[in-house]
Amino acid sequence: NFPTPLNICSGDIINIGNTSPNGVVGTWSSAFSNTVGATYTFTPNAGQCAVGQTLTIAIRTLSLPAIAGTSQLCEGTSITLSNTVPGGIWASNNTAIATIDASGTVLGIAAGTAILSYTIASGSCSLTVFHTVNVHPLPKPKLTDQNFCIDSKTGLFISDIILNCAIPNSGYSFVWTRNSLPLPTTGNSHVADEAGIYEVVVTNTATGCSQTAQCTLGISAMPTGTAVATEDFQNNQIITVTVSPVSNSYLFRLNGGPWQQSPVFSNASEGENIVEATDTKGCGTLTLPVYVLNYPRFFTPNGDGYNDTWNVSLPDENGSEIYIFDRMGKLLKSLKPSKDSGWDGTYNGKMLPASDYWFQLHYRDYQGGEKEFKAHFSLKR
Known part of the structure; x- marks a missing residue:
């Protein structure tokens, strides 16, 4: 009682043995074919009280042409594949390399090889054809934003800027533009002598894959300028830096400290200070x-090696003089400004008591003008 007719798809495995479903053992007239339909006769072995049977096997055959379309594409680009038989399903065996949508549009994701398939179905039968695509890598040119430096005296660029896109000349072509206008350069480096937006399109001559790099070349200059402190002998000395040209690309620092955007420094130390103005470009x-x-607000002449004498330090001590008085106006000492020596708090060899003392300083300021300054300080014991 073999089922007949038996409908199968071309190429399917035929699992029919020499024993019928109701246990009759026999032989078939010929071997089964899974590609050509035919009728087969089953002859039972003797002694089973059974009669022979015929079995018709019908083969359902599907036809599907090859996939049409190119097999080469670049990362980030797309191609379209097609098949003349409609209604099939597209698939990719590696979506990390290439994907394909329902319309057959292939997108290159990363360099490598992917096998794409197109499958049609009819009833329980299906047929698949395959298409291999190669996704090629893009060139990876690099350009960096830079700045031309201007000579502050001549106003001219100090030097040209060499743009190199970090791609070898061999195997690639190059198209350079400045502000979207073509440049004559055809190699991997361009010598720029003008500010603007530069772009290079690099193409792999073997694969046709292209990538673009862009940079902006601006203009800047080393600052020139001056730095001055506030009025001499103020308690909170403020240094102000004035630079040219005016730019927000300058940073400032005092005595090797941290860089800051403000050109103003408070509580500057007595003596020489070093101010730096740098161009961040x-x-x-x-x-x-x-x-x-x-000037020191106090001193402690106790012999411990710290603040044992009192004096004022000046950058130019020539022609300067200090006069020290007690609170009654009595002249106690006259001396030259110095950073190495000073008044020890004595008068005619005798130690004076802890108190406030007054001084008068005659000196020249940083512009060379004659100045006089009066104030007081404390002697502490």
Whole structure:
């Protein structure tokens, strides 16, 4: 009682043995074919009280042409594949390399090889054809934003800028533009002598894959300028830096400290200070010495090696003189400004008591003008 007719798909495995479903053992007239339909006769073995049977096997055959379309594409680009038989399903065996949608549009994801398939179905039968695609890598050119440095005296660029896109000349073509206008350069490097937006399109001559790199070349300059402190001998000395040209690309620092955007420094130390103004776009650093005039507010002549004498330090001590008085106006000492020596708190060899003392300083300021300054300080014991 073999089922007949038996409908199968071309190429299916035929699992029919020499024993019928109701246990009759026999032989078939010929071997089964899974590609050509035919009728087969089953002859039972003798002694089973059974009669022969015929079995018709019908083969359902599907036809599907090859997939049409190119097999080469670049990362990030797409191609379209097609098949003349409609209604099939597209698939990719590696979606990390290439994907394909229901319309047959293939998108290159990463360099490598993927096998794409197109499958049609009819009833329980299906047929699949395959298409291999190669996804080629894109060139990876690199350009960096830079700045031309201007000579502050001539106003001319100090030097040209060489743009190199980091791709070898061999095997690639190059198209350069500045502000979207073509440049004559055809190699991997361009010598730029104008500010603007530069772009290079690099193409792999073997695969046709292209990638673009862009950079902006601006203009900057090393600052020039001055740094001055506030009025001499103020308690909070403030240094102000004035630079040219005016730019927000400058940073400032005092005595090797942290860089800051503000050109103003408070509580500057007495004596020589070093101010730096640097161009963050790489065009250099201006260094300016600034002398802050101030005086000690007290001294302690106790012989411990700290603040044992009192004096004022000046950048130019020539022609300067200090006169020290007690609170009654009596002249106790006259001396030259110095950073190495000073008044020890004595008068005619005798130690004076802890108190406030007054002084008068005659000196020249940083512009060379004659100045006089009066104030007081404390002697502590």
